[in-house]
Amino acid sequence: MENEHYDASDIQVLEGLEAVRKRPGMYIGTTDVKGLHHLVWEIVDNSIDEALAGYCHNIEIVINKDNSITVKDDGRGIPVGVHPKTGISTVETVYTVLHAGGKFGGGGYKVSGGLHGVGASVVNALSSWVNVTVYKDGKIHEAKFIHGGKIDQKLTVIGECNPDRTGTTVTFKPDPSIFDTTIYDYETLKVRTRELAFLNKGLRLTLRDDRDEVDTTGDTFHYEGGISEYVRFINQGKTPIHEDIIHLEGEEDNVMFEVAMQYNTGYNENIYSFVNNINTHDGGTHEEGVRRALTRVINNYARKSGLLKEKDESLTGDDVKEGLTMIISCKHPNPQFEGQTKGRLGNSEVRQLADSVFSAGFEKFLMENPEEAKLIVNKGMLACRARNAAKKAREITRKSDLTTTTFFGKLSDCKSKDPKVSEIFIVEGDSAGGSAKKGRDSMTQAILPLRGKILNVEKARLDKALGNEEIRTIITAFGTGIGEEFDLSKLRYDKIIIMTDADVDGSHIRVLLLTLFYRFFRPIVEAGHVYAAQPPLFRIMHGKTRKYVLNEEERDQYLNSLPDNVRSKAEVARMKGLGEMDAEELNETTMDIEKRVLRKITVDDCVSADAIFEKLMGDEVEPRRDFIVENAGYAINIDI
Ligand code: 1YM
Numbered sequence: 001m002e003n004e005h006y007d008a009s010d011i012q013v014l015e016g017l018e019a020v021r022k023r024p025g026m027y028i029g030t031t032d033v034k035g036l037h038h039l040v041w042e043i044v045d046n047s048i049d050e051a052l053a054g055y056c057h058n059i060e061i062v063i064n065k066d067n068s069i070t071v072k073d074d075g076r077g078i079p080v081g082v083h084p085k086t087g088i089s090t091v092e093t094v095y096t097v098l099h100a101g102g103k104f105g106g107g108g109y110k111v112s113g114g115l116h117g118v119g120a121s122v123v124n125a126l127s128s129w130v131n132v133t134v135y136k137d138g139k140i141h142e143a144k145f146i147h148g149g150k151i152d153q154k155l156t157v158i159g160e161c162n163p164d165r166t167g168t169t170v171t172f173k174p175d176p177s178i179f180d181t182t183i184y185d186y187e188t189l190k191v192r193t194r195e196l197a198f199l200n201k202g203l204r205l206t207l208r209d210d211r212d213e214v215d216t217t218g219d220t221f222h223y224e225g226g227i228s229e230y231v232r233f234i235n236q237g238k239t240p241i242h243e244d245i246i247h248l249e250g251e252e253d254n255v256m257f258e259v260a261m262q263y264n265t266g267y268n269e270n271i272y273s274f275v276n277n278i279n280t281h282d283g284g285t286h287e288e289g290v291r292r293a294l295t296r297v298i299n300n301y302a303r304k305s306g307l308l309k310e311k312d313e314s315l316t317g318d319d320v321k322e323g324l325t326m327i328i329s330c331k332h333p334n335p336q337f338e339g340q341t342k343g344r345l346g347n348s349e350v351r352q353l354a355d356s357v358f359s360a361g362f363e364k365f366l367m368e369n370p371e372e373a374k375l376i377v378n379k380g381m382l383a384c385r386a387r388n389a390a391k392k393a394r395e396i397t398r399k400s401d402l403t404t405t406t407f408f409g410k411l412s413d414c415k416s417k418d419p420k421v422s423e424i425f426i427v428e429g430d431s432a433g434g435s436a437k438k439g440r441d442s443m444t445q446a447i448l449p450l451r452g453k454i455l456n457v458e459k460a461r462l463d464k465a466l467g468n469e470e471i472r473t474i475i476t477a478f479g480t481g482i483g484e485e486f487d488l489s490k491l492r493y494d495k496i497i498i499m500t501d502a503d504v505d506g507s508h509i510r511v512l513l514l515t516l517f518y519r520f521f522r523p524i525v526e527a528g529h530v531y532a533a534q535p536p537l538f539r540i541m542h543g544k545t546r547k548y549v550l551n552e553e554e555r556d557q558y559l560n561s562l563p564d565n566v567r568s569k570a571e572v573a574r575m576k577g578l579g580e581m582d583a584e585e586l587n588e589t590t591m592d593i594e595k596r597v598l599r600k601i602t603v604d605d606c607v608s609a610d611a612i613f614e615k616l617m618g619d620e621v622e623p624r625r626d627f628i629v630e631n632a633g634y635a636i637n638i639d640i
Contacts, residue, residue: 018148031180058073059204060208077135077168124149132145132170140160201223228260238264242376258329260327272326289354302315332350335347414440422493428506435582498513502536
């Protein structure tokens, strides 16, 4: 009877493994290079489980000469006794019975990823041969399998070892009749081996390639800091905004939850979550709990500390994840993976655990580290402003139209709608605007008078700039839109001409405009559409002659060229500004295509403008004025 029973289960076992060989995809996904590498992790997972149970500290993975793989650990060793249910050794049972694994152990639970215990038998089913060696109780035990899981050598004691030595060593050779390729890639194994080391702090994993003739020592990965070191690794080459990595952890009902995070100066989010060492690329309850808590805690702190004022809107989840690198790791005895690719954790109780562990710990961090907290909140606030700016920019581009009455009042557009012949003068002040309007060629020349000084966009981000009426008007007039929707081909004018006085205030406005163009309309500058008009500084009259000159040097040169008797009668007048020129005058000196002098603005001009900006735009007014006065010549020259 006993024999009969044994035969029956033996047949069942073989049928089981045969099923795996018939439909390998069902068990390991694919039989391509990915599936080939998957086999390694199925075996390594058993070692990791042993590590999580607290018995294994070192795992070694070797690619052998023949592209077989050896995985060796220093755990307790797979039990060697006869298994009560199968009547065969536990080692053999684990390697031949599908759905074996954790159930046999009793006590602990399987938390590592993979096939949850069926891994060893699946690897056996898809291998040409497998050798399992167990070091236990001072003895070396060995079992061998061939041809997809058929027993070749039952578990046998093949020698003795130091009674202190325990562990399991498994070598398998993937079956070439199953896999498209049986050649292992070292880098692929390395990336995951390193990841496993990060995810299981304290565990030492070594990877070695014995295929080369050259002796390689391989790579050893061992991180006492676990996922904190993972965050530091990802942030390598980025600039963190706070030095210490925030690390929080907690446990409830055998569910372990852990998170490590650090903000960098960048704008991308690097949030990776894992359940039982498996990447949950579609997130799930653990990630949701953290994201929810992150947004709430930062907002609460920002309000309480006064960084976020009552009138300020709350930061969104998108705002607080800008530049955030975060690793979330959850170890769960009974994870429910959802979704098409099973990349999402479904266990609803984890949401609350993640939320409470994260919020308590993160709040404490913010309270205890006010400087870092301020940097983090400010980062979120900047992201919030940028987000609103992008939204406004889109709205403006969409809504703005030249018939809007408020807008219409400011711009005196030209009659021509052909951008190739059209130009726009941006004029300082209403009175100059009035003269310019009268002196223009209304067919091709548009006039846009600027009332006040335009906003310093160096100090304000796009959002604030868009709140400025003068800037909004400029954007609308240009027609290109701004930000994401900027389109150079929609530019309504061939020439954009900045027409400001040749004095300190004029220089100032010019610098502000250059900065605006540089920051928000750089392609317009690059394409050579921006010019500075050169209004004269002096008018020299003698007889019926009227001569305008740009500066003192030209004035003296001109006067010296006159005969003495003429020079003595010449009247030299300093032009007091565009506003004081009449129309007939403005046209002749600054606007007439034939007579005017224009200077093309280059990006370099804008960069210089940008560079002197710090000094120019300091918070104190006096040094700024001094600087402009001292550097009046330079300030004028920046747009030449
Ligand atoms: C290189 C592969 O399989 N190590 C390994 C596996 C097991 C144990 C220790 C182990 C587990 C338990 C008790 C337990 C496995 N045991 C079983 C089963 N390395 C590798 N190391 N004693 C030892 O889970 O209680 C399956 S895997 F089922 F037999 F207990």
